[in-house]
Amino acid sequence: MTEEESTVSRKFCSWVSANRSDASRRRALRWMQLCVTGFVSIVIVVVMWCDWSSPLPATYLGSERSYPPAMNTTHINGKPMERVVTNYTNNIFFTVKTSMKNYRKRLTLLMLTWFQVVDKNKVAVISDSLKAGQLYVSTIRDAGFNLILSNCSNMHSAEALCCKSGAEFGAYYEAVKKHNENKERYQWFCHVDDDVYVNVPRLSQLLQQYDPHKPYYIGKWPWVAHHNHSFTKLNSVRLHRIRSMNYPIKANTFKYATGSTYCLSHALMMEAKQFFNGKDNFYASCRLALFTDDIAIGLIIGVILGYNLTDVNDFHNQYDDMASTSVEEISKYITVGYQMKLKDEVKVYYNTIPIQSPFVKDSTKFMAYHCLLYPSVSWCPRHLPF
Template sequence: MSSNIITYTHYVFTFTVLICAIGFAVWWECYGAIITAIQLPPVERNYPPCPLKGQVRCICAPHPSCTSTCSLEPFTCTEFCSINGCGCPISKVLNKHRNECISLSQCPDNRKQSAQEKELTIFNKKLEEVHTGYGSNIFFSVKTCNRLYRKRLFYQMLTWFQAVDKNKLSIVSDDPNAAADDVALIKRSGFNLLLSNCEPSHDLYSLCCKSAAEFSMYYRELDKHKNEEDKYQWYCHFDDDMYVNIPAMGKLLEQYDPHQPYYIGRWPKEVWGPMPRSHTGLNQKELDNIASFNYTVRRRQYWYAGGCGYCLSHAVMMEARRILLGDVNYCKVTLNTDDVSVGIVVGAILGINLTDIDEIHSQRENLSLSSLEQTMNYVTVSANRLVNLKTPFSDDKYGFMALHCLLYPSVSWCQHQKIVTQT
């Protein structure tokens, strides 16, 4: 009898201890969750990283009031639900650009900015639009890459980009996850930046991938404004190391009818010799490959515009659309680099000659003896080719600022600056 009582007491004691242990564990878990939810800011979990450096991914699904921190748009404050792993302390919000919990009144969108803070600058110089009266019927396209934003693109943004309609200027780059601060500045400056999924390299198909994205941007805008085709009469492409003289470009294109097939650029005569005596031609492998895509070659010889830029009339863009916007990248049709491939498509397949323009200058030319008057009449000029100009700006890496001041002396940072030729 006594042994049964002892056994029964043992079971009761064990069961009681077990219940207490479970109760304590549940209480401790709830307490931890409450404390974490109230006090802790968002923490990094073992999830894939967010697209911008320094961001955290807060997983709080299926709670409907939670939103992700993984946004590419900077300077946005969003309220988060206060549960474990998702959110700032009560009454705080997350500044997604700086990745820190702040009060709502500190949000960049909500606080009053000074005039100086609203003023966008590059290299400590204000971005100032200039109105030339030219270029209103041109769609400009520039190809770049994330590692060259500060080395090249920013110089264009400060200078000749300010002389064009930003709605008709597209910038195609690569790697959406790189150079977040630079990307934010480009977008805040009002420019259309397309971050493609093209590889950030300089090989044939990476460059052609970006070029295809450039053509897609043009056709997309053209389709969107079907009743305003007069605003998209020319497609002009330039690399990120070129300065474009917008008045000179506008005057040049005024001489040609965009409803006729024109391919305008500069034949690299420094390499091949002058036109029409020198030319390039398709070999048998290239001919066979083009034929395999059911395209007909009108002639084997062709000319192409080099990296100093080119313009295609609306008539050419319409005729070339089936190739440039085809299911297969046009460079895979031609088996060549992007600039040469455009020459093959327009010259060999469509049978349209290149209109060679001497005022479009390449990176291979020596312009050191050019006068100020000659320099101001350049249509385009490549980086490091403005060696004839003595720039007053210490940060004028390519001479773009000096040339910009020659053309637009009313720009505030150009005033009282004297631009002369090197002695």
């Protein structure tokens, strides 16, 4: 073999060896990528399984977590779901609109607090689906509360809100039909969002001022409507849609109650049944309003049926400024709420009622408010800081 041939042979062998090494490295890299991807996928599945199937998590004295507590059928984080006996008139049917993602964050807190003041048979919790896990659904139902799975979307969209509102109205009509021999049980329908605390005795005192056998629409006109009248005007598109359905037009403007809380008398519920009863009927009503459920309710009651909103300022929600109110004023509120926002990927609660909570983690102040109203509850501290 000549020197030139030997040189070519050596170069060829080096090239083959280098390519083999590159191929081995590529194969090894691919295997490493597959292993990492598989490991990450397994971790994600395990975390999701733990998140949805573990007991509802925790917040109270000594806890460092910022969400509501672990719960079984009688206790939440070791604290009993203790019934509170009051002398309020027991003729209100409550519906609470929630979502599967809020079962442990919001709903458990309501079950520990103001749900314990009302008749469990007169509270219907309207959620979206079973995707949150059978454990959550069973626990809530075993605690004695009526959880209705509407199969509506869990998004905060106009379609999803209208769908759930239709399910809420349907729950009321079904309860009235079931107890037709005792109509006095359901003289009022009251809707509540899952981020609202209801001062039940104060609500009862308010409703006793009105005759449920007459049409009443009671709530709070939202501040945004004071500044943007396009929400409450009967524009040409709305007018055309109402006329195309051969509905009467009794007013050109209307007021609506903020969607956090409102109450309708039995007489009004019966008169509005063709618009409200069931998801399909109410979704069609929302299309008339071209907006969300609360505006659709105001339009139907104000424009088609011809009744005005009874505006009650003591229905407070997350948009009201709570900072300047006193403890005495707060105790007279019918409802309170709070706001929440993400700051550096951490949930921050603000615009809550201005009282000092005796609990380590009570971001919404709902537990403190419950103790303010019902200090004899066993899990409330003997000496309150307000």
